[in-house]
Amino acid sequence: MIGLLVFVVGLPKDMVYGRIAPAFGLAVFAASVWYTIFALRVVKATGRKDVTALPSGPSAPSIFTVTFLVILPVFLQTKNAEFALQIALVWCFVEAMILVAGSFLGDVIRRNIPRTVLLSCLAGLGMLLLAMNPMLQSFETPTVAFVVMILIFINWFGKSPIFKKIPTGFLLLAVGTALAWAFGLQSPEAIKASMTSFGFTPPSLHIGSFIEGLPHAVPYLASAVPLGLANYVFDLENIESAHAAGDPYPTRSVMLANGLSSTLGMLFGNPFPVTVYVGHAGWKSIGAGIGYTLATGTSMLLVTLFGLGAFLLAVIPMVAVAPILIYIGIVTANQVVRETPKNEVPVIFVCFFPWIANWALTLTNNVLSAAGTSAKVVGADVLAKKGVYYVGLTNLGNGAPLGSMIWGCIAIFAILDKPIRGAVAAVVGAVLVLFGVIHSPSVGFAQPAAMPLVYAYLMIAGVFLLKHYLNQRSEIAEALPVVAAPRQLQESD
Template sequence: MQRYLDLDDLLGLPREFFETFRPSNIRAKNYPLWTLKGDTNAFFALFFDNLATQLNLVGIAVSFGFTPGFVYHHFMGGVGASLLFGNLYYSLQASKVAMRTGKMDTCAQPYGINTPGALGKSFNVLLPAFLAALAAECGGSSASSCSAAALERAMFKGWSAACAANFLGGMIEFAGAFLVTLLFKTVPYGAMLVPIGGVGFTWLGYGPIANIFGSHSAHFPIVGMIPFLIIFLSFFASDQVTGPFPSILVAALVGIVLYGVVDLEGYGNNLLDAKEFVGEGGIQFPDLSYGFSQLSNSASLVAAFAFTNFIGTYACNIQARVGGDVFSPMESMMVDGLGSMIGGLLGSPYGTTVYIGHTTYKKFGATRGYSLLNGVVYFVMGMTGLHGMLNAVLPHEIVLGVLVCIGFTIASQCVEVVPRRWIPAVMIGLAIAWSDYMVVNGADNTFGAGNDIAILGASYVWVAMFWTFALMMLIDRWFVSATVIFLIMAALTSCGVMHSAQISFEYVDGHQVGAPPDTTKTWKLIVTYGAAAGVMLVYALLQKCGYAPAAEEEDFRELQAEKYSSKPAHSAGRSALSSKQRVPELAGDSLNLFDMRRDPVI
């Protein structure tokens, strides 16, 4: 049983949740609530990270035909509530670990909107549901042809479907806590990371770069380009390029100044227009029963993004351990799932997750305050409708550079976590992930190319992951494993999990009902995958007889089992509890708001 499930973590969960809310851990005597330089820098980094994502998502929804007022009034209150829940919990989790281990430099895990998943669901859930509602309410796919009342109903229906998808994704993330140990012992981490890396490459990386050149707000690329260069320098060259000041804050201020120089009147008009949205926040409740009824065409993709989310949470938890802070993996994955479910119930279409970057925030000297303040600020913004004003103060092209850097960081990790020999497989997986971007943005159908891309674009998350996995096994000459993977791909294709937008065994003329029309028949894809499995089996037999090269001796499963083991979390906790380790006293005021010895004034 221990082979397939982390029993130590599972059995320790009740204690973990109980101790998180123990009054002595909440007070966390001598554990700094705020460090001047560390928590300040970490807060601005996390705040602008989330802000860039949220403003981009607002812009995408508006480009679909949603009115800005509807987005601010219906979307952002639920977003704020989910961020408050998660950031509050992770600040308390850090307090618990600090008290347990006596490490007063424990850094809370950063938390926010799951950017790749939110972008993917925007284009594959929110947009199709909204267009379907427009067709039903207005008899067309254009918001301009609708009456105000009909448009309001269509927006409500599309939003409800996206919220239902968010709730469903949260449930899958919660359940993923029980599966992740098995996955990390059977599937290469690089293969699991490829789909989210593909989103990072396209929607987070390439798309925002194009938007910077397009400059749809200021109509002058310099407004987004110079802030992007400053942010890029701070991400990849040196975090000292702006001296003691947070680089993202400096980049934002530079962008505002440049906007004022090139179009002061336009900037002022944006501020005046945004005043009408102030006060448009609050909690709104979606019609989840309707929303769930609309998910038949996107359930596979929702499950896929939830899958990549809990895999990412587990990996971020490992990064935190590398940084010296040991948190329960299952606890973190369950909290992520709960945060998404709470958001879905309260009107957020976007899932939440632990972010990469814990190691960086810990190097800043951050503790728990940055996380708590981030949650409080976004909750207040969501309740009061301040997103519209911030979108005017910081036109989203100014903060697009943050998304670019995050996107390509995620994409580059796909290569960094695999052996050099597997890089070609990863590149092919990332290329498959491009198909979704091309389909959504209207790939040219010359010579049928668009139809070919559509085959890969349908449920591309699963297609990219399984193809990467299969090619990795081919490179290692693990032919039996490759056989099994191709058989799984045939089975998933037959029921619509792969190469289709709808999970179903219904066929018309040999073509699965949810598969893209005018493309290769589904039955032919199934036969092709079956034939590939047969070829791999032949090679396995030849290898067994000594007529094919031997399999790669390095076993990725053993390496991952060691690298991603959660045993340090349990041993650290048991050691601290059994020895009743005394929490060291720190000089300073009773709350240690600013521990100057460890974190000097800027």
């Protein structure tokens, strides 16, 4: 986050380190306090001592979206960092309010969307957004990452840990850091430079910035609605993941905590919402209990209050941390395999496709941008001749969180022969496409490029309705009494 704001956008360092970062740490800390309270309530209600608190963290997609779709364009256009932050604060508030409003429907949605779908969507997120890039980073620096990864396989996946008396998390960081310094991947100069950010910078209220941004924020809020819905889905999936791992948490309370924590951070100058972070099953598998999420939130707050972020990255390389994210992604995906009945397994792979397309679309756009061009300039036909089906990537990859859920529902209701519910899922998909929430690069009503997708979803609904009609006819035919033929009746007489 700090790297994007300082080195990509070009915001003043004193704004990033002195205002945004402390408020960001405060928001994560507030959410972690709530999650700790929720975990203590579960312990009190059940008497269990193996409860794992929910993991708290920033919404990673929101960090990129608000940076590149809000802060960067506004700053480039106006050269006014204060104004760009004001717009972003309003954007964050809209995200938070979607979570607050949606908290009253969360349990209803969880009851009506099969667990296989929720966990499959989360598995796609874990593998493609959480684990894929760290895996690529690991193969860029194999002399460090490979040793860390094999230690993970032995200690966390295996049954016989190596160096049993040393906590594995500490072992991974220590080994990764030592190897990075031994192979010259870290620089003493970077440590010296990082010390310039030291200092105590407590968060301060910036309500005026939020109010001043309200009249000017509307043109930039289009991305807030679909991403707010996506964050809402993330929370649902992560809460369901915790429930599947044995830790039931109240959906409404968790979502209210996220919305209120994000609002608190926004009032102090943080434009990035917080969420239930992915990987509950992974943290639980390595022995995390109640205190770890509070320790994480406290650490985040201290790092941002005292400007320690740059220093930590100068000492501990990201490549030493990256394999841990790979592990969490794998465990997240493995959870859905364990929890899914055999006949529903195809749903897992159906849910993966939007996430794969989303990752590939992001990669393609970044490559074209680095080359100083875009898909529009190159042309979709030219890309298609090289095997890059850009239109398909755009349609399938945009709105992946909701698109994954829609297609998961369509697939599972087809498999379980629940055509009415399948028709409802298809109609919901058509409505989301109609308003540009999924399968479109931007929000908009009845965009010409999206209409074929709207019609296609409605056709799926029609097929489900036909299946429902045929099912009813079959049930009626089976219920009718068998009437004997006339000759058989005569012989009987």
